[in-house]
Amino acid sequence: MRELITENVNPISSGKSLSLNEQAYLAFRHKLITLRYKPGEYLNTAQVMDDLEIGRTPINQAIHRLATEGLLQIIPRKGVMVAPLSIDDALELIEVRLVNETLCVELASKKVSDVHIHQLHGMNQQIGSACEARDREKMMLLDREFHQVLANIAGNSRLSDILSVIHAQAQRFWATTLSNVEHMDEVITEHNEIIEALKSGDTRRATEAARAHIYSFKRTLLSA
Known part of the structure; x- marks a missing residue:
């Protein structure tokens, strides 16, 4: 056990x-x-x-x-x-993600440290290794951790609780797209965009990168 x-x-x-x-x-x-x-x-x-x-x-x-x-x-x-999956549910979830995840990145951009940046880079490298190994479950676990670390950096416990529920729901939809190798590579690139924006201290760039990450998920989901 x-x-x-x-x-x-x-x-x-x-x-x-x-x-x-x-x-x-x-x-x-x-x-x-x-x-x-x-x-x-x-x-x-x-x-x-x-x-x-x-x-x-x-x-x-x-x-x-x-x-x-x-x-x-x-x-x-x-x-x-x-719970069944439906496109209508996915679109509603995407709307909620856009509000909450961009807020998370905005807050994180004001509190992020070099240690956090190193941690996020290391996690994204592990996601890349899981992607190369086509280890879907490991990639999902690491992606969940990546987003949880962002929430921890943001430092708002209520927002972190909300994001935990939202991300769990979103990952069920994401699991249906992970056979798309191109999308798996895109996820890693999009994470790097968020990390680099946080590293530069550019809040606007960071929130735009977070939005782009969510819209990428939407496009892949609708084309599946």
Whole structure:
């Protein structure tokens, strides 16, 4: 169980002592984000318990938490269903991302340090290595960490919580585009644009780079 959970949680949190409830939530969310559990699929609680090697109570708590985040739907008299994906949902999500992620980068541009820049560059290099290896899941985990670090630099805990939910939802859509090698390369280039803008202290350039990153996702999604 420990190996499975350590592999699937956000790397930022993996160094912390996590409760069983938090482990269940993170491991369950990982399977939803990476589409191990397919959109529209009904889930049997016993099967999820077996998959994650975690007991019923933490799994039930994770289900309710993930339902509030829009990743699961609790259907009366039927059970739990993985939230379907639709283009309309994706377009709404993109609108929300544009507002919140550009705010995140704007705040980060005023607080970023050389240490942060080094950290972001290192993470993006790891994403590049995962891209070359065609390791989709590792790339997704590292991308999640990259954006979480940006949120941490911004230093607004409420915004960070909002972005965590938004990014989890967005990654389910992104997972459908990761067979597009060209888009995977674009993601790395776009991250570098954000990093270089932050390094230069140019807030306007940084927020424009963040918008370009989101619009790139939109174009790829609509052309898939």
